[in-house]
């Protein structure tokens with residue numbers, strides 16, 4: 409029986425690879441306009457790079473094993489720890505703010521579902537060395553510009569934006585005890601994917617005051633204005649003022665950007681290291697999982713490398729993006745075909761065809777010919793099926 413790829417792993421036949429290459433090309437093109445430069449790291453890393461800081465969910469999804477030198481290792485499930493390690497090691501020498509991007513293949517032993525595989529390619533775009541919201545605005549503007557470059561509009565995709573510190577201040581204002589906050593975050597993270605009743609029961613079980621439960625259950629529709637007003641007299645006013653400035657910068661960076669952006673405190677992000685503004689991009693119909701997610705992680709470099717630098721970034725996977733583009737008729741990349749097919753008339757020796765192929769290839773053309781003597785009609789048929797743009801017959 410023919411062997412198959414493992415569950416959650418993809419074979420890329422040429423017609424699929426051409427789609428992947430197209431996605432990568434658009435990613436590169438746009439991030440380079442934002443002056444990000446490319447880096448890469450190893451696909452296999454020490455296990456403790458992830459167990460220390462990524463958060464519980466990703467740890468349960470690791471592909472890890474003991475190598476032949478008795479090292480505990482893992483295939484990279486995300487790029488951010490590698491990025492932090494690499495930047496930390498050269499922190500003094502790097503120009504700041506540092507703007508780097510990468511397109512690694514990542515591995516997570518996920519429960520298989522729509523939009524989630526066990527490997528995916530993920531564009532990572534990160535900035536190190538700028539604590540102000542100017543950098544947060546640059547980052548989200550870049551993610552939205554990528555959507556636009558694929559032909560998507562604000563009718564297709566929305567960026568849901570939040571700030572973990574504002575959420576925390578808001579929960580405090582609702583008298584949610586500090587000790588329950590991690591459990592409350594876990595409920596908030598699933599608000600959109602879980603029936604309200606279940607979220608409500610989980611919050612009741614934490615014995616939160618009823619007004620707090622009601623407010624949490626409607627977090628996804630709570631406006632920035634409401635939150636700003638609630639926090640008016642609290643020390644968090646500086647945070648909401650910064651967030652207002654962030655929204656203003658986004659407006660300047662993204663022409664007609666307002667419809668792309670929605671304030672949504674229910675976005676908390678699963679990964680443990682985020683500290684400030686966080687965001688996720690979703691299709692507006694709610695049909696797919698997140699296309700992209702990221703935010704600020706100001707303590708990760710200090711925790712992992714001892715170098716205390718503010719940082720922020722996002723990851724955008726190829727799986728959900730391709731699904732969305734396909735349903736919108738925007739994934740139309742096809743194999744380009746050869747430029748020239750050389751046809752050998754009867755009795756033309758193969759060496760002559762080869763010399764002509766070499767001459768044309770030296771000029772940059774893509775050239776193919778029959779690798780064994782064939783009748784002219786057969787060669788014409790082969791040229792057609794290869795999508796050749798021209799044929800040249802050698803007499």
Ligand code: HAM
Pocket residue numbers: 485486487488516518523524525526527528530532533534679698699700701702703720721722723724725726727728
């Ligand atoms: P993440 O939210 O885990 O963030 O992943 C980012 C994106 O990668 C998701 O929105 C989704 O499109 C895609 N993705 C994740 N897991 C899978 C999967 N199993 N199958 C298909 N696609 C997937 C991070 O990984 C952060 N490290 C991003 C980041 C970079 N934050 C700061 N810098």
